[in-house]
Amino acid sequence: MSQTTHPTDIFALLREAQHQLDQGFATLPAASTPALDPDAEAILNEAAERLHDNYPYAHPLYAGQMLKPPHPIARAAYALAMSVNPNNHALDGGRASSAMEVEAVAALATMFGWPQHLGHLTSGGTFANLEALWVAGQLAPSKKIVASDQAHYTHSRISSVLGLPFVAVSSDNNGCMDLHALEQLLRSGEVGTVVVTLGTTAIGSVDPLDRIFALRDQYSFRIHVDAAYGGYFTLAGNLAPATRAAYDAIPQADSIVVDPHKHGLQPYGCGAILFRDPTVGRFYKHDSPYTYFSSKDLHLGEISLECSRAGASAVALWTTQRLLPYTSGGKFARGLEDGRNAALELNRRIVADARFIVPISGPQLDIVFWTVRSSQQTPEASSALASRIFDEAAHFDLHLALASLPIHLFPTETFPGHSSGYVTCLRSVLMKPEHLAWIDAIWQRLDQATAHVLVEPI
Ligand SMILES: *Cc1c(COP(=O)(O)O)cnc(C)c1O
Numbered sequence: 001m002s003q004t005t006h007p008t009d010i011f012a013l014l015r016e017a018q019h020q021l022d023q024g025f026a027t028l029p030a031a032s033t034p035a036l037d038p039d040a041e042a043i044l045n046e047a048a049e050r051l052h053d054n055y056p057y058a059h060p061l062y063a064g065q066m067l068k069p070p071h072p073i074a075r076a077a078y079a080l081a082m083s084v085n086p087n088n089h090a091l092d093g094g095r096a097s098s099a100m101e102v103e104a105v106a107a108l109a110t111m112f113g114w115p116q117h118l119g120h121l122t123s124g125g126t127f128a129n130l131e132a133l134w135v136a137g138q139l140a141p142s143k144k145i146v147a148s149d150q151a152h153y154t155h156s157r158i159s160s161v162l163g164l165p166f167v168a169v170s171s172d173n174n175g176c177m178d179l180h181a182l183e184q185l186l187r188s189g190e191v192g193t194v195v196v197t198l199g200t201t202a203i204g205s206v207d208p209l210d211r212i213f214a215l216r217d218q219y220s221f222r223i224h225v226d227a228a229y230g231g232y233f234t235l236a237g238n239l240a241p242a243t244r245a246a247y248d249a250i251p252q253a254d255s256i257v258v259d260p261h262k263h264g265l266q267p268y269g270c271g272a273i274l275f276r277d278p279t280v281g282r283f284y285k286h287d288s289p290y291t292y293f294s295s296k297d298l299h300l301g302e303i304s305l306e307c308s309r310a311g312a313s314a315v316a317l318w319t320t321q322r323l324l325p326y327t328s329g330g331k332f333a334r335g336l337e338d339g340r341n342a343a344l345e346l347n348r349r350i351v352a353d354a355r356f357i358v359p360i361s362g363p364q365l366d367i368v369f370w371t372v373r374s375s376q377q378t379p380e381a382s383s384a385l386a387s388r389i390f391d392e393a394a395h396f397d398l399h400l401a402l403a404s405l406p407i408h409l410f411p412t413e414t415f416p417g418h419s420s421g422y423v424t425c426l427r428s429v430l431m432k433p434e435h436l437a438w439i440d441a442i443w444q445r446l447d448q449a450t451a452h453v454l455v456e457p458i
Contacts, residue, residue, distance in 0.1 A: 010072040010073070010075065010076045011076075013076055014076040014079055014080060017076065017080050018080060018083060021080060021083060021084075022083075055399050056397075056399070057069060060432055060434040060435055060437070060438035060441070060442075061397050061398050061399065061438065061441065061442065061445070062399045063398065063399065063400060063428045063429070063430055063435060063442055064399045064400050064401035064427070064428065064429065065401045065429060066201065066229060066262060066429045066431065067429075067431075068262065068263065068265065068431045068432055069265075069432070070261075070265055070266055070267045070316070071265035071266075071320050071323070071324070073319055073320055073323050074265055074266050074267060074316040074317070074319065074320045075267065075316075076319075077312075077315050077316040077318075077319035077320070078267055078312045078313070078315065078316040080315070081097065081311060081312035081315040081316070082312055084097075084311070085311075085312070086098075086311025086312065086315075087308050087309065087310075087311055088101055088120075088121070088300050088301070088309045088310070088311040088313075088314055089300070089301040089304075089306075089307050089308050089309055090299065090300075090301040091299060093301075093308075093311070094311035094314075096315075097311030097312070097314045097315050098300055098311070098314070100314045100315055100317075100318035101120065101121055101300060101311070101314035101317075101318070102300070103318060104121070104314055104317040104318040104321055105117075105119045105120060105121065105272060105274070107321050107325075107326055108258060108260075108272055108274060108326075109274050110326070111232075111234060111235065111326040112231070112234065112250050112251065112256055112258075112274065113250060113251035114251060114274065114276055116276075116278055117274045117275060117276060117278065118274070118275045118277070118278035118279075118280060118281050118303060119272060119273055119274035119275060120272070120273065120300050120303055120304050120309075121260075121270060121271065121272050121309065121313055121314055121317070122271040122272065122273055122304070122306060122309070123269050123270075123271060123306060123309070124259060124261065124268070124269065124270070124271040125152070125154075125226070125228030125229075125257055125258075125259040125262070125271045126152075126154045126158070126271075127271060127305070127306060128228070128257040128258075128259075128271040128272060128273035129152070129154060129155065129158055129195075129224075129226060129228070129257050129273075130158045130161070130162070130305070131273045131304075131305055132224045132226075132255040132256075132257055132273055132275075133145055133155070133158050133159060133162055133164065133193065133195075133224065134162055134283075134305065135255065135275065135280050135283055136164075136192060136193040136222050136224060136254075136255075137162050137163075137164045137192075138280075138283045139192070139222065139280075140192030140193065140222065142164070142165070143164075143165075143190060143191060143192025143193070144164070144165045144166065144167050144185070144190050144191045144192055144193075145159045145164050145165070145166045145167070145192065145193050145195065146166075146167050146168075146169055146182065146185055146191050146193070146194050146195065147166070147168060147169070147177075147194070147195035147197065147226075148168065148169050148170070148171045148176070148177035148178075148195075148197060148200075148207060149168045149169065149170055149171050150171045150175050150176075150177075150197065150200040150202060150203065150205055151168070151195055151197045151200065151226065152197070152200075152201050152226060152228065155195055155226070156168065164192075165190075167185060167191075169181045169182050169185060171205070171406075173360045173361070173408055173409060174205060174360060174361035174364075174409075175200060175202075175203050175205035175359075175361065175406075175409055176205050176206065176207050176208060177196070177197075177207040177208070177212070179208065179211060179212070179215070182194065182212070182215070183215060183219075186215060186218075186219040186221065187219075189219075191219070191221050192221060192222060193221060193222040193223070193224055194212060194221055194222070194223055194224070195224050195225075195226055196209050196212055196223055196224070196225050196226070196253070197225075197226045197227075197230075198225055198226070198227040198230045198231065198233075198246060198247065198250070199227060199228075199229045199230015199231070199233065199364075199365050200229075200230075201228075201229055202367075202369075202403050202405065202427075203359075203367055203369055203403070203405065203409070203427075204229070204230065204363060204364050204365035204366060204367030204429075205361070205364055206230065206242075206243045206246045206247075206364045206365070207246065208242065208245075208246055209223075209225065209246040209247075209249040209250065209253070210245045210246055210248065210249040213249050213252055222254045222255075223252075223253050223254050224253070224254060224255045224256070224257075225250060225253040225255070225256040225257070226257050227250075227256055227257060227258050228257050228258060228259040228262060228271065229259065229262045229263065229365075230263075230365055231256065231257075231258030231259075231263070232258065232263040232264060232326075232332075232336055233247065233263075233336055233340075233365055234247045234250060235326055235327070235328050235330075235332065235333035235336060236328075236333060236336045236337050236340060237328060237329065237333065237337060238337045238340055238341065239340075239364075239365075240364065243364050243365075253276065254275070254276055254277070255273065255274065255275045255276065256273075256274045257271065257272065257273055257274075258271075258272050258274075259271045259272070260272060260317050262431075263336065263431060264317065264320070265320050265324070265332075266313065266316055266317055266320065267313070267316060269310055269313050270313045270316070270317060281302075281303050284302060284303045284304070284305070285302055285303070334433070335433035336366075336433075338433040338434075338435070338436040339366040339430050339431050339432060339433055339435055339436070340363070340365060340366045340430075341436050342366065342430040342435035342436040342438075342439050343363040343365070343366040343367065343368050343428075343430045344362070344363060345436070345439050346368050346428060346430065346439060346442065346443065347362050347363050347368050347370075349443050350368070350370045353447075354373065355372065355373055355450055355454060356370045356371070356372060356373060356450075357370060357371045357372070357373055357382075357410060357411070357414050358370050358410075359405075359409040359410050360409060360410065360411060361409070366429060366430045366431050367427065367428070367429050367430075368427070368428045368430065369403060369405060369425045369426065369427040369428070370425060370426055371386065371410060371414065371423050371425050371426075372385035372386050372389060372426070372450075377414070377415055377416055378415060378418070379407060379415050379418055379421055379422065379423040382415075382423055382424070383404075383423055383424035385453060385454070386402060386423075386424045386425055386426050387402060387424060388453045389426060389446075389449050389450050389453050390402050390426060392449035392450075392452050392453050393445060393446060393449040395449070396445040396448055396449055397445065398442060398445035398446060398449065400426050400427065400428050400446075401426075401427040401428065401429070402424055402425070402426065402427065403424070403425050403427040404422045404423070404424050404425075405422060405423060405424075405425050406420075406421075406422060407419070407420060407421050407422065407423050408420065410423070428442075
């Protein structure tokens with residue numbers, strides 16, 4: 001290895017960092033570490049074998065569900081923190097990791113253009129959304145929570161847990177919240193909070209946040225942005241103008257959720273909730289005035305509904321942010337742009353292929369979905385073909401996903417005589433930057449799998 005070659009072995013870096021960490025406790029009297037049980041090696045290998053029973057999520061030919069491998073430095077930082085196993089519930093459970101959490105969450109807030117905020121990491125997007133809607137309910141008890149019918153399914157369940165009425169607003173032909181339908185609901189005066197999804201989980205559609213804000217001139221309501229999957233795209237330089245306009249409106253939102261374990265290169269167990277107004281901390285706190293929350297001694301356990309939380313998640317996120325800062329044009333942002341370019345390229349090839357039918361709207365972020373043309377021109381026939389291509393592609397090591405999606409997302413002539421209902425579509429989330437370089441390999445396999453299925457009509 002020459003002097004200028006960077007090491008590729010993250011385990012070697014981890015060993016070095018572990019030594020560095022151990023040095024910090026070297027003044028303590030030596031305590032013997034219990035020897036590993038003789039069976040440990042065999043059992044660990046057995047676990048490795050069990051884990052073969054998975055799709056190859058980290059490989060670029062896995063282009064199905066919303067799964068992205070954590071960055072090697074996040075894995076190493078998480079493992080490093082495990083020798084301390086800090087609990088960010090309270091400062092005496094994890095001093096350093098709590099400080100790192102405050103910094104990591106501030107970096108998220110800065111990314112969204114918020115000079116001040118109240119926020120923390122959570123176990124995931126669901127719990128982060130629960131906190132957002134809990135605060136919404138505290139501010140406007142018994143008022144309605146409204147989200148589009150393409151919003152994450154947990155919003156209606158969370159509302160039910162919180163005892164708040166929930167209403168789904170219909171989505172338009174692009175899968176975005178229908179503003180006429182929304183305005184009709186707003187007229188009733190019963191809406192407390194509108195959940196605006198920037199990047200829906202199924203198809204990556206982006207609700208028009210900028211235009212929803214315009215409705216606040218006439219109606220009063222709170223806006224929660226669910227950007228669990230799509231939030232980081234605010235850094236991408238290659239969004240379509242309407243999508244960009246939605247992202248540019250984020251600074252005016254009341255709360256926002258983003259999942260570092262979706263697009264932020266983190267291991268699972270890492271969501272984040274941010275409130276623009278730090279004084280909402282008063283709802284969490286029971287024995288201190290709210291000024292406590294703008295003091296330097298922020299106690300994360302007192303602004304979270306969860307008690308124990310993995311300090312290791314904060315260490316992993318902080319470390320990854322140091323390596324890949326959230327700057328537009330930076331390496332992290334370019335990774336998001338590459339995934340989106342991969343999605344645009346795959347979509348372009350599908351558009352040009354007569355065997356497939358694409359939806360009315362092209363990919364807004366990095367999710368592509370399409371249906372299969374059938375001679376019967378029915379959703380049932382197209383659904384059956386999609387399922388068979390999905391299975392066949394896996395034989396070529398290409399792993400796609402299936403999604404049941406509203407027919408109205410496709411041009412009206414796609415299924416004559418069918419104006420409502422669902423069709424099973426092929427779907428691909430191209431969220432790894434490597435997908436761009438692998439698009440030929442992906443397309444070649446999709447082409448072969450489709451040819452195999454269509455050679456014998458059903
Ligand atoms: C993934 C997702 C959620 C749920 O987040 P989890 O981390 O899976 O709990 C909520 N909303 C959106 C838009 C998501 O994509």
